[in-house]
Amino acid sequence: MSIESGVGGPRLLAQGPIATVYAGRDPATGNDFAIKMFPGTFDRETSAWLERERKALAAVRSTRSVLQIDDVLTHAGGRSGIRRELCPGSLAGLLDSGARLGVPDVLALGAAIASALAAAHGADVLHGGVSPHNVLYRASGEFVLADFGVALRRRFPRDPMYAVEYTAPETLRDDTLSPASDLYGLGAVLYAALTGTPPFPRHTGQQPGERILQVLREPVAPIQDADVPRELSATILRLLAKEPADRPRDVASLARLFAKLRRPGGEVVTAESADVPSEEEDAEVEFDDFAAVHRPATPVPPVQVVQAPPPGGRTLIREFSGPLKTERGLPWKPIALAGAGVLVAGLTVLPLVLGPAEIGGQAVPVAAAIPPPAPASAPAPDVKLALAPPRDQSDHVQLTWTAEGELDFVVIMAGERLETKQLVAHRQRSLDIPVDPARRYCFQLRATDGRHIYTTEPVSIRGARCNP
Known part of the structure; x- marks a missing residue:
């Protein structure tokens, strides 16, 4: 289908660094819909993968909380997109407005998302990025889950720091997507809806690496609210377990649990704690498709675990401060970082000394890049941390x-x-790190067990002199 046919004058709703969302109306039926356009075309592999996901999800269309992709669009300018139901807003918009959902609404939210994930996983489709941005609501107030599938996430990868507080540790570590990582996203969304903040909220001045290490290592703060049923808070914390094997495995049972908790004594608990905009208000479409959104100025069958299909068989480096530059200002092509999880730029400075001059700017303690350890009652054990000479x-x-x-x-x-x-x-105990053949480098290893921080002396290559 072409974007020009049947759109009836698309209206720009929201745009981000990657995708752009429009609202359209079918002149034949009068139905409104949303169009999400991407910056490039869907290549043959992406189109085939997307079509398989669409057909699988169409088979579970009876699960109303799964928001379907109704059509795939093409544009004469070489862009591709998708068409889907237009919803008035998102959970992210509600939370950003300061709303905090009451327990009955959180249970309804949990039942809707869990039912959607159970249906999709049963159809062998992963979501790949559950967050408040793709939890939408209809005019009726029903919660639905959008943006299912891995095809478009792999074709148009987003900044890994986007929605990092809703990303499972194993996804941050090596880009693994699985039913368990979807369940982590469910837990993070419910935590945010119930408490008003995500499991690891960003603090002023906090560096990206600190947030990543929080997700990888730090426990989630318990939900301390006497009005929250103990079974609900315990379930959310289980969903947020660091290890995938420690999370609940039967998402369909989770949906039943949330539904049961909504019916004490057989009666459905109702509440109006969430202020959902009415149909008359302007619709604002939030989307997580791999970029932040800004309004324009005017027992489930096993699902395959997916890892990033690296270009040329290699794993992409994740950079948070833009591409590395050579002396001529040309960006390096992202290349393999064998076994590496995440690359974070500009967090700390290990001074590199070349003769009398220091390179790297103002020295900052490297330990600041690692979250402070908990107070220890005993001295730190000797972990025999040793960094071998670089090759x-x-x-x-x-x-x-x-x-x-x-x-x-x-x-x-x-x-x-x-x-x-x-x-x-x-x-991991090794890394292959891409470097500029014409530059000198220093390396230092830091480690944490959650209570103590361990550091090696810096080592260098090509005659660099390093200050610890």
């Missing part, structure tokens, strides 16, 4: 290290006339 392979450096115990690792990399980078390696 310089011209365009990349091979780092290996040893340690005792279960630790999370972070490599600090300072390069000549480059921003200092932080490589989150989680629990």
